[in-house]
Amino acid sequence: MSRQKIQIILVLASLALVALLSAQLVWLTKAYSVEEKAFNHRVQVALTSVSDQLLTGLGRAEAKPIQQIASNYYLAELNAPVDPSQVEHLLEQELGKRNLHEAYEFGVYNSLDDTLMFGKYVPATHRQLAEKGDAILKHEQTGTPLLYNVAVVFPGKTAVILGEMEFWWYSTGALLLVVLFFAYTMFQILREKRLTELKTDFINNLTHELQTPITNIGLASEVLRKRPETLSPERLTRYHDLIYSENERLRAQVERVLQMATMESGELALKKEPVDVHALLQQTSQNVAPRLQQRSGHLRLDLQATRSLVHADSLHVANALYSLLDNAEKYSTQAPAIEIQTRDVEQGLLISIRDHGIGIKQEFQKFLFDKFYRVPTGNVHNVKGFGLGLSYVKAIMDAHHGQVTVESAEQGGTRFTLVLPV
Ligand SMILES: Nc1ncnc2c1ncn2[C@@H]1O[C@H](COP(=O)(O)OP(=O)(O)OP(=O)(O)O)[C@@H](O)[C@H]1O
Ligand SMILES: [Mg+2]
Incomplete structure (x- = not known):
């Protein structure tokens, strides 16, 4: 394969892989947003139900819609004198019904100045039996009941959603594996290519190196063969010496190549x-x-x-x-x-x-x-x-x-x- 061809293949295949990876990324974000919407929906329905029950208990009208202040922060504006333990109980029940077993924190805030009146961290799963969590009670309820809002935070929301996208992780993993194999194959091809080029250079080089002494020996022996009687003794010796030294050179070169071949076949026997x-x-x-x-x-x-x-x-x-x-x-x-x-x-x-x-x-x-x-x-x-x-x-x-x-x-x-x- 010519270098140009390899380059074209490399570029095209890389482009295809980049396209595939981007598509995967787009789908991944889409899947995430779908999962997130479903999560939000479940929480909002649960919180609405909690609010409704709290307010009907107090003989009040329907609650305001649940607000989502941040991605994992939900606020029920009740403006009512609710009891934190009842809030906790209802939250437990309604979230549980909707299969939301993740850890959450909830707080009961004074609706006038947003100060925290009661806060609690509820750990994930089996909450019915679970430890009580750490509650902070800021103010004892005394005198006239104050008006409260309820806020719920899911600290591990992102992790929960990512955890639910199991299928997507497998497919992304498989895709990354393909990319890895591709990169490895390309690396090997380029390496082989380089080696082939080096070998071609070597063969050209070797042919050239061998040709010089062969030509010299050829010329000298030609002279010796045709007209030995016309040559002076000094010139005769010179030609003999030339043949000898060129032959030595040839031998040394062949030796080196052979030595390399021996090493390549792993037969290098050392006499230490x-x-x-x-x-x-x-x-x-x-x-x-x-x-x-x-x-x-x-x-x-x-x-x-x-x-x-x-x-x-x-x-x-x-x-x-x-x-x-x-x-x-x-x-x-x-x-x-x-x-x-x-x-x-x-x-x-x-x-x-x-x-x-x-x-x-x-x-x-x-x-x-x-x-x-x-x-x-x-x-x-x-x-x-x-x-x-x-x-x-x-x-x-x-x-x-x-x-x-x-x-x-x-x-x-x-x-x-x-x-x-x-
Ligand atoms: N002392 C040096 N100074 C500068 N370049 C060097 C030196 N030693 C090696 N090189 C570079 O490294 C290359 C590889 O050296 P290496 O000895 O393996 O091969 P070579 O000298 O070209 O051929 P060979 O040793 O097989 O006759 C050389 O071609 C040369 O470019
Ligand atoms: Mg060298």
Whole structure:
């Protein structure tokens, strides 16, 4: 699938999902408002019935309609000398009849100045048998009876309504699950896509890298085959040397690819033995020394660790160190200046390899240890490589229960830090 096609699918599918989610949201709010209306209705009918009964008891006319002051706050304007315990009893009875078993608070207020005369919290369910709740009695009723209003509050109204929308939670949950699966699938597809692209780059790169020595060997052997007698001994040696070195290069390259394949199949067999990392560092530095000399660069060793003995596979660790030094040299435009430092740390031995080369932008750093990854440089690839070095380093460090981290700034050089348990 082409990148464009994937993008179109991604956008369309995301749009469809957004539409679906919005529809669900609209339905959810609608369902909520329907449930809320039903709740309000039940409370209002119950309160009307309470008011009517209270007022008829006092020989008064019908009550005023129930007012809803806030979403969960209902007021019955009675303006009558009612008895709080009777209010409580009637509320109990009427709410119960309408299946409203939620906790509520009610208050009896003086209708003239709105002061609370009596208040009580009634807990949810089985109220008939229940604890009495905490009542506050502000004023004893003395002398001429005052005129009261009754207010009822349902503190848990929203929770109750949400609880009644069970079906909606299941369907929303299912929808979210679909979104999650979709996101995961897309993530996987994009990852696969990226890997395929990297692999294609790698194959192009590899073909190119193999072609150069093959061509060189071909040309040299052609000359040797056709006119060996006309060649001077020096030129003969030069051609032989060329064939030999190009063949070595070819072999090394094939070896690296094979090594990667072995690692991929999980067959990396480590031969662990006590290894002196300092000696290893000195040896690998010597291996890059000729290349550094050629570019008039220099390498400084600062080996401060007191415990440099680790239990490791010396060949693989040496390869990993070489890979880092190779990068430090390759990715320096001016004369390479490399510093190697070791230090004791809590987790073991720390090795830091620092260069002053081109550096790596922050945004690319998280991909560095991915197989085949090379920092994109447009179409110019003046530094050759397969993007295998760092993924190898990472694999080797993992196999030794070590760590590798990178710090870098564009044009500010790079520092790779390895930590190996001693
Ligand atoms: N010291 C460094 N300075 C700047 N960039 C670096 C450095 N080390 C690695 N990189 C970037 O990280 C990429 C991945 O490095 P890695 O060693 O895995 O591959 P490579 O050097 O391109 O190829 P290979 O090591 O397989 O020959 C490189 O292509 C380069 O862009
Ligand atoms: Mg490399």
